[in-house]
Structure formats: structure tokens, C-alpha cells
Amino acid sequence: MWLMKSEPGSYSIDDLARDGRTHWEGVRNYQARNLMRDQMQAGDAVLFYHSNAQPPGVAGLARISQAAQPDPTAQDPNHAYYDPKAIPQNPWLMVELGFVAKFPCLVSLRELKDHPGLTGLMVIQRGARLSVQPVAPEHFRLIEQLGLGD
Numbered sequence: 621m622w623l624m625k626s627e628p629g630s631y632s633i634d635d636l637a638r639d640g641r642t643h644w645e646g647v648r649n650y651q652a653r654n655l656m657r658d659q660m661q662a663g664d665a666v667l668f669y670h671s672n673a674q675p676p677g678v679a680g681l682a683r684i685s686q687a688a689q690p691d692p693t694a695q696d697p698n699h700a701y702y703d704p705k706a707i708p709q710n711p712w713l714m715v716e717l718g719f720v721a722k723f724p725c726l727v728s729l730r731e732l733k734d735h736p737g738l739t740g741l742m743v744i745q746r747g748a749r750l751s752v753q754p755v756a757p758e759h760f761r762l763i764e765q766l767g768l769g770d
Contacts, residue, residue, distance in 0.1 A: 621664060621665050621666075621667075621754070621755045621756070621757055621760040622660065622664055622665070622666045622667065622684070622752060622753065622754060622755055623666070623667040623669050623678070623742070623743055623752075623753045623754075623755050624644065624666050624667070624668060624669065624682070624717070624751065624752055624753075625669045625670075625671040625743075625750075625751045625752075625753075626668070626669070626670065626671065626751075627670070627671055627672040627673070628670045628673050628679075629672075632670065632679070633668050633670070633679040633680040633719075633722050633723075634722070636668065636680075636682060636717065636719045637680075637719050637722055639719070640718065640719055641685055641716055641717060641718040641719065642716070642717055643691075643714050643715075643716055643717075644714050644715050644716070644717045645691045645692075645693045645701055645714040646691070646693060646700075646701040646714075647691070647712065647713065647714065647751060647752060648694075648701070648703060648712060649750060649751065651750060652750050652751055652752040653712060653713050655750075655752050655753075655754065656688045656713050656714075656715055656752055657688045657713055659754065660684055660687060660688060660715055660752075661684065661687055662684050662685060662686055662687045663683065663684060664683065664684040665681065665682075665683055665720075665760060666681065666682040666683060666684060666717060666720075667681065667755060667760065667763055667764075668680045668681065668682045669743065670726065671751075675726070675728040675729060675730065676728070676729045677726040677727050677728035677729050677730075677731070677732070678723065678726065678727040678732070678763055678767055679722065679723060679726050680719075680720070680721050680722040680723050680767070681720035681721045681723075681764065681767075682717045682718060682719055682720050683717070683718045683720050684715050684716070684717060684718075685716045685717065685718035686715060686716035687715060688713040688714070688715050689713065689714060689715075690708070690711040690712070690713060690714075691711065691712040691713055691714040693712075693714075694706035694711065694712040695708070721768070723767035723768060724767075724768070724769055725767070725769070726767075727763055727766045727767045729743070729744070731766065732744050732763070735762070735766070737758075737759075737762050738759055738762060738763070740756070740759075741755065741756075741759050742754070742755070
């Protein structure tokens, strides 16, 4: 289970709902890339998190619909995610993400921090800036319940 961050001005849960699925390209952090390569599998559940928003928080649910594959944007000099140091032998990766649900109300970062059942959740830790983060099953279920109003 995962939490994946996106700035809503770039790509929001509403964009994913409209598109149905998208390639999650542009990850340029080795730790995040390695998590996608080594642990993320098709079918894995995802908390879709709006970062750099007012307020930031979990906006909905998604699912990994295709496991990691090379991200061609890293090799395209005309693309915003181009990396001139990228090499095909050790590529940057992307996954395909499919829409599941938009939460009726955002589960804000403040709510995540204040909830006693979410101790240890990576996104609430100081300095935890990864755009791809593993989430413990019990944390995932609790956030899903908060977001769906169950």
C-alpha cells in the first residue's frame, strides 16, 4: 500500500478521475524509484495525496494498474522531466495509476498528524518528502475510513 504525492495544479485527483488512468512519470529521486522498481506491484492500493496545496492532504484512492517500466520522459530533451544524466542501463521509472475514488472531503495533513492511530505514518514525519511512500495496512485502512466517512 502506498501514498503518492502530486501537486493539484499539475495533476489532481479530479484529473485522474477524468482520465481514468495515467502514467506516473517524472519521479527523479533514487529512493522513490527503487521503491517503485522493487516493491510496487500492479494491484497495489494508493492514497492520492495533494501536496503543495491549501490544505495538503489525501484526496482519494487509486490503484497501481501497471508495474514499473522505464520512463521515456527522462530521455526526451523536449520534456519537462528530461534528465540529461539519465542512462538506459539504469533508467528512471514510472508506473501506471488507475482511479478508484475521490474522497467526499480531503483528509488534511493536520488531521493525519492529529490522529493517534497514525503514529509512524511517513507523510507526517518531519523531512519525509518522498513523492512515493509505503503505507502500513492499518494506516491505509484508517485513512480510507476517514476519507470515505465510514
